[in-house]
Amino acid sequence: MEFKKCPRCGNFFHSDMDVCQNCKTNELLDMRKLKDYIETNGTKGCSNIQQMAVDTGINAKNLNRLFENDEFSGIVKLDNK
Ligand SMILES: [Zn+2]
Known part of the structure; x- marks a missing residue:
């Protein structure tokens, strides 16, 4: 285990x-x-992080980070990647 910054x-x-x-x-x-959100709306909204932040109430910075998570990286393919 390593020391991490939250x-x-x-x-x-x-x-x-x-x-x-x-x-x-x-x-x-x-x-x-x-x-x-993804179950209801699919992943098409995921290319617009700012709008998604408004819709979900999750801030954009956290959204970007969650997309890197194993749970979502397989589902969400961002256009800008
Ligand atoms: Zn923390």
Whole structure:
């Protein structure tokens, strides 16, 4: 296990998770919201991060990061990649 910097709050932490313990709940909540969004709307909205941030309530920075996650990287192919 390595020492990581939490992408949500900037705190350093030591865990297998992508985010620190404090942000874990919000991270899982965002992932849940994103999954629901994709199940309902498909992935076509995923090319417009700004609009998606408005629709899901997840901020654009976190959306971009979630798309890198194994859970979503297989589903979402961003045009700008
Ligand atoms: Zn954090």
